[in-house]
Amino acid sequence: MNSDPLFMNKVIGAVLFAGLIAMTGGFAADMFYHPQELESPVYAIGGNAPAETQTAEAPAEPEPIAGIWASADVAAGEKLAKKCTACHSFDKGGPNKVGPNLWGVVGGARAQTDGFSYSSALREMGGTWSVADLNAFLFKPKQFALGTKMNFVGFKKPEERAEMVRYMRDLSDSPIPLE
Numbered sequence: 001m002n003s004d005p006l007f008m009n010k011v012i013g014a015v016l017f018a019g020l021i022a023m024t025g026g027f028a029a030d031m032f033y034h035p036q037e038l039e040s041p042v043y044a045i046g047g048n049a050p051a052e053t054q055t056a057e058a059p060a061e062p063e064p065i066a067g068i069w070a071s072a073d074v075a076a077g078e079k080l081a082k083k084c085t086a087c088h089s090f091d092k093g094g095p096n097k098v099g100p101n102l103w104g105v106v107g108g109a110r111a112q113t114d115g116f117s118y119s120s121a122l123r124e125m126g127g128t129w130s131v132a133d134l135n136a137f138l139f140k141p142k143q144f145a146l147g148t149k150m151n152f153v154g155f156k157k158p159e160e161r162a163e164m165v166r167y168m169r170d171l172s173d174s175p176i177p178l179e
Helices: 007-032 074-085 121-123 132-141 158-169
Strands: none
Touching: 074 158, 132 158
């Protein structure tokens, strides 16, 4: 240790003086700066994504495809399905990927593909995939089934949804009748 008999007094004095300066600085800041509180937050904090806003271009509900799906272009639907092949297979008996195999979906039971772990949102829905359900799901999957694991944003054009449903309708051992 140092031979100065007042060394510890100097250290304690320095710490107290630093605290006094910090406290005085805080009082001075309070005197000169007065923040204005907002009535509501400018930016909502929460989740990993910014809040979605609806525009006039994106309706909340999908346009019905009941009148156009039966005459939709199957080849165009097959071409659109290529967007889905990163996560889904379409072959009979094909493997599950990130998403389930989509053979026999149209008219088939929801959340019933063997060996695939569905989100609770789809498991709890039950029932079968109707054309109207697929239209709503393909429009905005996360809106149709709150809590679904599917991250696809959806097909906004009704013609594209009709082509996808028409293409997927043919991927079955017993396709539903064309209405």
